[in-house]
Amino acid sequence: MIEEKKQLLTWISFPSKEEIRLSLATVYLQCDCRKFLITHIRQPFTSYLIDLSSSQKQLIEGYSKKLRQNIKRAQKAQIFIERDQNPTAVISLFSPTAKEKKLNPISEANFLTKVDFLITRAIHPKYGILAAHAYQLDLTSKKVKGLYNASAFRQYADDNILQYLCGQANSMLYHEDFAYFRKLGYRTYDFGGYGGNASGVDYFKDRFGGTVTTQYNYYPVWYFLVRKIRQAWK
Incomplete structure (x- = not known):
């Protein structure tokens, strides 16, 4: 809880x-x-859940072929991961998305009431932070709740190659975070709302082979x- x-x-x-x-x-x-x-x-x-109690091999086998390719490409690009409780990157990367989709913006105030949370970032050696996620953790129930996720996609509106790289970094970040949470003993990742749309956010979530639940x-x-x-x- x-x-x-x-x-x-x-x-x-x-x-x-x-x-x-x-x-x-x-x-x-x-x-x-x-x-x-x-x-x-x-x-x-x-909602859309990922079973983290599965083995690493089972988890990867549940991914779509496209997702596995994107993760491998991000790894080849030498993208690395950082984790701490600094929300600056999430706030910055989320701002253009919030503006375009008319969502509520986030700030440091959104994290003041949170204690067990984690920020993760996918960082390219040349282009810097390409994706960032915010999670809330509950070890008692062994669940992880996705709070916010954002990428630098909209910063590269005129560069399709870098936009693809942002997407690959975002996919790799989820994959590496799942592995990290598994090692800490968490058993379920809650992706949040799921509308059943064939494109967009739901299409991205479906690539991870999770379960739709009420x-x-x-x-x-x-x-x-x-x-x-x-x-x-x-």
């Missing part, structure tokens, strides 16, 4: 059924179980209504 105390509310990810209780001050996210709570609105959503978010009734009103005014 991952617990974050934010303004007004406590946000909990990956709770067990027993941990989901009546409350007007708690949001429960990415739950594997259904439960009726008079204080909450339950919303189902589809999860549930529980929002306090008052907070759910506030969110609805705000969305209606946008």
